[in-house]
Amino acid sequence: GAGVSQSPSNKVTEKGKDVELRCDPISGHTALYWYRQSLGQGLEFLIYFQGNSAPDKSGLPSDRFSAERTGGSVSTLTIQRTQQEDSAVYLCASSVGTGTGNTIYFGEGSWLTVV
Amino acid sequence: AQSVSQHNHHVILSEAASLELGCNYSYGGTVNLFWYVQYPGQHLQLLLKYFSGDPLVKGIKGFEAEFIKSKFSFNLRKPSVQWSDTAEYFCAVTARAAGNKLTFGGGTRVLVKP
Numbered sequence: 001g002a003g004v005s006q007s008p009s010n011k012v013t014e015k016g017k018d019v020e021l022r023c024d025p026i027s028g029h030t031a032l033y034w035y036r037q038s039l040g041q042g043l044e045f046l047i048y049f050q051g052n053s054a055p056d057k058s059g060l061p062s063d064r065f066s067a068e069r070t071g072g073s074v075s076t077l078t079i080q081r082t083q084q085e086d087s088a089v090y091l092c093a094s095s096v097g098t099g100t101g102n103t104i105y106f107g108e109g110s111w112l113t114v115v
Numbered sequence: 116a117q118s119v120s121q122h123n124h125h126v127i128l129s130e131a132a133s134l135e136l137g138c139n140y141s142y143g144g145t146v147n148l149f150w151y152v153q154y155p156g157q158h159l160q161l162l163l164k165y166f167s168g169d170p171l172v173k174g175i176k177g178f179e180a181e182f183i184k185s186k187f188s189f190n191l192r193k194p195s196v197q198w199s200d201t202a203e204y205f206c207a208v209t210a211r212a213a214g215n216k217l218t219f220g221g222g223t224r225v226l227v228k229p
Contacts, residue, residue: 033217043205043219056216091159093217101147101166102209104217106159 002026004107006092012113013082021077021110025094032075033104034067038088046090049075051097082114119208121220129228130198136191136223138206142213148189149207149217150180159205165189176200198229 005024013019025032034046045059049069060066064082069075079086089109095102122137140146150162163174170182180191189206206220 031215035219042221043207045216045218048214048216050215056214102215103161103164104149104207104209105161106151108158 004092004094004105006090006107006110008110009108010111010113012115015084015114016081018078018080019082019112021079021090021092021112023075023077023092023094023107025073025075025092026105029094029096029105030072031095031097031102031104032069033093034075034077035091035093036088037091037109041088043091046077079112082112084114087112087114119206119218119220121204121206121223123223124221125224125226127226127228128196131195132227134191134193134196134200134225136204136206136225138189138191138220139187140189140206140208140210141187142208142210145211147209148180148182149209150174150178150189150191151205151207151219152202153205154202162191162204196225196227198227201225201227 007022030051032049036044036046047067048056064080067077089111091106091109093104093106095104119140148165151159152162153159162178163172163180165172165182173179178193180189182189203222203224205222207217209215209217
Protein backbone atom coordinates (compact mmCIF):
# COMPACT_ATOMS: atom_id res chain seq x y z
CA GLY A 1 0.00 0.00 0.00
CA ALA A 2 0.94 3.64 -0.17
CA GLY A 3 1.51 4.00 3.53
CA VAL A 4 1.45 2.13 6.81
CA SER A 5 -2.13 1.11 7.48
CA GLN A 6 -3.50 0.44 10.94
CA SER A 7 -6.83 -0.87 12.10
CA PRO A 8 -9.01 -0.20 13.91
CA SER A 9 -8.43 3.54 14.08
CA ASN A 10 -10.41 3.68 17.30
CA LYS A 11 -11.30 0.94 19.75
CA VAL A 12 -13.22 1.16 23.01
CA THR A 13 -13.10 -1.96 25.12
CA GLU A 14 -14.10 -3.02 28.58
CA LYS A 15 -11.48 -3.68 31.22
CA GLY A 16 -10.48 -7.33 31.18
CA LYS A 17 -11.24 -7.94 27.51
CA ASP A 18 -8.60 -8.86 24.94
CA VAL A 19 -7.92 -6.60 21.96
CA GLU A 20 -6.08 -7.06 18.69
CA LEU A 21 -4.57 -4.21 16.73
CA ARG A 22 -3.49 -4.72 13.15
CA CYS A 23 -0.70 -3.15 11.14
CA ASP A 24 -0.16 -3.47 7.42
CA PRO A 25 3.28 -2.08 6.59
CA ILE A 26 4.38 -0.49 3.37
CA SER A 27 4.82 -3.18 0.75
CA GLY A 28 8.37 -4.50 0.68
CA HIS A 29 9.33 -3.12 4.08
CA THR A 30 11.16 -5.71 6.13
CA ALA A 31 11.33 -3.86 9.43
CA LEU A 32 8.22 -3.22 11.51
CA TYR A 33 7.90 -1.39 14.83
CA TRP A 34 5.18 -0.94 17.43
CA TYR A 35 5.14 2.08 19.74
CA ARG A 36 2.72 3.36 22.36
CA GLN A 37 1.88 7.01 22.96
CA SER A 38 -0.06 7.70 26.12
CA LEU A 39 -1.79 11.01 26.79
CA GLY A 40 0.85 13.60 27.55
CA GLN A 41 3.63 11.08 27.22
CA GLY A 42 6.29 10.49 24.66
CA LEU A 43 6.69 7.53 22.36
CA GLU A 44 7.32 4.26 24.13
CA PHE A 45 8.97 1.49 22.15
CA LEU A 46 7.18 -1.84 22.39
CA ILE A 47 8.54 -4.33 19.87
CA TYR A 48 10.60 -4.42 16.69
CA PHE A 49 10.53 -7.03 13.94
CA GLN A 50 13.59 -7.09 11.72
CA GLY A 51 13.35 -9.36 8.71
CA ASN A 52 13.73 -12.99 9.64
CA SER A 53 15.58 -12.30 12.88
CA ALA A 54 14.06 -12.81 16.30
CA PRO A 55 12.00 -9.76 17.28
CA ASP A 56 13.24 -7.30 19.88
CA LYS A 57 10.55 -7.54 22.56
CA SER A 58 12.39 -5.53 25.15
CA GLY A 59 9.77 -2.78 25.29
CA LEU A 60 6.69 -4.88 25.97
CA PRO A 61 5.42 -3.65 29.36
CA SER A 62 4.02 -6.96 30.60
CA ASP A 63 3.24 -10.50 29.54
CA ARG A 64 -0.27 -9.33 28.65
CA PHE A 65 1.26 -7.80 25.53
CA SER A 66 2.34 -9.86 22.54
CA ALA A 67 2.83 -9.34 18.85
CA GLU A 68 3.15 -11.47 15.78
CA ARG A 69 4.22 -10.80 12.27
CA THR A 70 2.97 -13.34 9.79
CA GLY A 71 4.71 -13.96 6.49
CA GLY A 72 7.00 -11.01 7.04
CA SER A 73 4.17 -8.57 6.37
CA VAL A 74 1.09 -7.91 8.48
CA SER A 75 1.54 -7.64 12.23
CA THR A 76 -0.94 -8.01 15.07
CA LEU A 77 -0.44 -6.54 18.53
CA THR A 78 -2.51 -8.35 21.14
CA ILE A 79 -3.29 -7.02 24.59
CA GLN A 80 -4.87 -9.55 26.92
CA ARG A 81 -6.99 -8.67 29.95
CA THR A 82 -6.84 -4.97 29.17
CA GLN A 83 -6.39 -2.47 31.97
CA GLN A 84 -7.26 1.22 32.03
CA GLU A 85 -3.58 2.13 31.92
CA ASP A 86 -3.40 0.44 28.51
CA SER A 87 -5.42 3.33 27.06
CA ALA A 88 -3.16 4.97 24.50
CA VAL A 89 -2.48 5.41 20.82
CA TYR A 90 -0.65 2.41 19.44
CA LEU A 91 1.56 3.35 16.52
CA CYS A 92 3.01 1.05 13.91
CA ALA A 93 5.93 1.96 11.69
CA SER A 94 7.93 0.27 8.96
CA SER A 95 11.12 0.72 6.99
CA VAL A 96 12.70 -0.87 3.95
CA GLY A 97 15.57 -2.41 5.80
CA THR A 98 17.07 -2.83 9.18
CA GLY A 99 20.44 -1.23 8.64
CA THR A 100 21.44 2.37 8.75
CA GLY A 101 20.19 4.70 6.07
CA ASN A 102 16.55 3.69 6.32
CA THR A 103 13.67 6.07 6.86
CA ILE A 104 10.94 4.87 9.18
CA TYR A 105 7.36 5.67 8.26
CA PHE A 106 4.50 5.77 10.73
CA GLY A 107 0.85 4.85 10.45
CA GLU A 108 -1.92 6.98 11.86
CA GLY A 109 -2.26 4.84 14.94
CA SER A 110 -4.97 2.89 16.72
CA TRP A 111 -6.56 4.80 19.59
CA LEU A 112 -7.40 2.35 22.36
CA THR A 113 -9.67 3.34 25.23
CA VAL A 114 -10.22 0.89 28.08
CA VAL A 115 -13.30 1.66 30.16
CA ALA B 116 21.48 3.46 29.60
CA GLN B 117 21.81 4.65 26.05
CA SER B 118 19.16 7.20 25.24
CA VAL B 119 17.93 10.24 23.40
CA SER B 120 17.37 13.45 25.36
CA GLN B 121 15.37 16.50 24.48
CA HIS B 122 16.12 19.22 26.96
CA ASN B 123 13.03 21.35 26.61
CA HIS B 124 9.66 19.83 27.36
CA HIS B 125 7.67 22.96 26.53
CA VAL B 126 8.54 26.00 24.47
CA ILE B 127 6.33 29.04 24.01
CA LEU B 128 7.24 31.73 21.54
CA SER B 129 5.71 34.37 19.32
CA GLU B 130 5.36 34.31 15.58
CA ALA B 131 8.53 35.32 13.71
CA ALA B 132 10.73 34.28 16.62
CA SER B 133 13.54 31.85 16.01
CA LEU B 134 13.27 28.30 17.28
CA GLU B 135 15.97 25.91 18.38
CA LEU B 136 15.20 22.55 19.97
CA GLY B 137 17.98 20.56 21.52
CA CYS B 138 18.55 16.84 21.04
CA ASN B 139 21.40 14.77 22.40
CA TYR B 140 22.00 11.07 22.14
CA SER B 141 24.37 8.74 23.86
CA TYR B 142 25.08 6.08 21.23
CA GLY B 143 28.54 5.63 19.82
CA GLY B 144 29.35 4.54 16.32
CA THR B 145 27.11 4.87 13.30
CA VAL B 146 23.82 6.66 13.90
CA ASN B 147 20.92 7.87 11.82
CA LEU B 148 19.09 10.89 13.18
CA PHE B 149 15.53 12.05 12.65
CA TRP B 150 13.16 14.80 13.65
CA TYR B 151 9.47 13.99 13.55
CA VAL B 152 6.59 16.41 14.08
CA GLN B 153 3.10 15.72 15.36
CA TYR B 154 0.58 18.48 14.72
CA PRO B 155 -2.47 18.56 17.01
CA GLY B 156 -4.73 15.64 16.21
CA GLN B 157 -2.48 14.32 13.49
CA HIS B 158 -0.03 11.47 13.12
CA LEU B 159 3.75 11.60 13.15
CA GLN B 160 5.39 13.10 10.11
CA LEU B 161 9.05 13.13 9.18
CA LEU B 162 10.55 16.62 9.19
CA LEU B 163 14.09 15.74 8.25
CA LYS B 164 16.75 13.08 8.59
CA TYR B 165 20.50 12.70 8.66
CA PHE B 166 22.23 9.59 7.38
CA SER B 167 25.62 10.81 6.19
CA GLY B 168 27.33 13.65 4.35
CA ASP B 169 26.65 17.33 4.98
CA PRO B 170 25.91 17.65 8.70
CA LEU B 171 23.53 20.55 8.06
CA VAL B 172 20.28 19.00 6.93
CA LYS B 173 17.36 20.90 5.48
CA GLY B 174 13.86 19.56 5.86
CA ILE B 175 10.33 20.53 5.06
CA LYS B 176 8.60 23.76 6.12
CA GLY B 177 11.84 25.70 6.55
CA PHE B 178 13.30 23.49 9.27
CA GLU B 179 16.93 22.50 9.43
CA ALA B 180 19.07 20.52 11.82
CA GLU B 181 22.78 20.27 12.43
CA PHE B 182 24.56 17.07 13.35
CA ILE B 183 27.55 17.76 15.59
CA LYS B 184 29.22 14.43 16.11
CA SER B 185 31.62 15.65 18.78
CA LYS B 186 28.70 16.87 20.87
CA PHE B 187 26.39 13.93 20.12
CA SER B 188 23.79 16.51 19.16
CA PHE B 189 21.22 17.03 16.43
CA ASN B 190 19.49 20.31 17.18
CA LEU B 191 16.49 21.48 15.18
CA ARG B 192 16.17 25.07 14.07
CA LYS B 193 13.80 27.37 12.26
CA PRO B 194 14.69 31.04 11.80
CA SER B 195 11.12 32.38 11.89
CA VAL B 196 8.23 30.34 13.21
CA GLN B 197 4.59 30.58 12.27
CA TRP B 198 1.47 29.85 14.28
CA SER B 199 1.08 26.68 12.20
CA ASP B 200 4.33 25.34 13.67
CA THR B 201 2.50 24.66 16.92
CA ALA B 202 3.10 20.96 17.42
CA GLU B 203 5.08 18.39 19.33
CA TYR B 204 8.55 17.67 18.00
CA PHE B 205 10.36 14.39 18.51
CA CYS B 206 14.01 13.64 17.98
CA ALA B 207 14.78 10.00 17.18
CA VAL B 208 17.88 7.93 16.60
CA THR B 209 18.72 4.57 15.13
CA ALA B 210 22.10 3.26 16.10
CA ARG B 211 23.94 0.21 14.96
CA ALA B 212 25.09 -0.19 18.55
CA ALA B 213 21.44 -0.54 19.60
CA GLY B 214 20.42 -2.96 16.90
CA ASN B 215 19.04 -0.23 14.66
CA LYS B 216 15.97 0.15 16.84
CA LEU B 217 14.40 3.62 16.50
CA THR B 218 14.58 5.35 19.88
CA PHE B 219 12.73 8.60 20.57
CA GLY B 220 13.41 11.48 22.85
CA GLY B 221 10.65 12.61 25.17
CA GLY B 222 9.33 15.25 22.82
CA THR B 223 9.07 19.03 22.98
CA ARG B 224 5.71 20.75 22.84
CA VAL B 225 5.98 24.02 20.95
CA LEU B 226 3.29 26.66 21.17
CA VAL B 227 3.54 29.58 18.79
CA LYS B 228 1.42 32.53 19.82
CA PRO B 229 -0.07 34.56 16.97
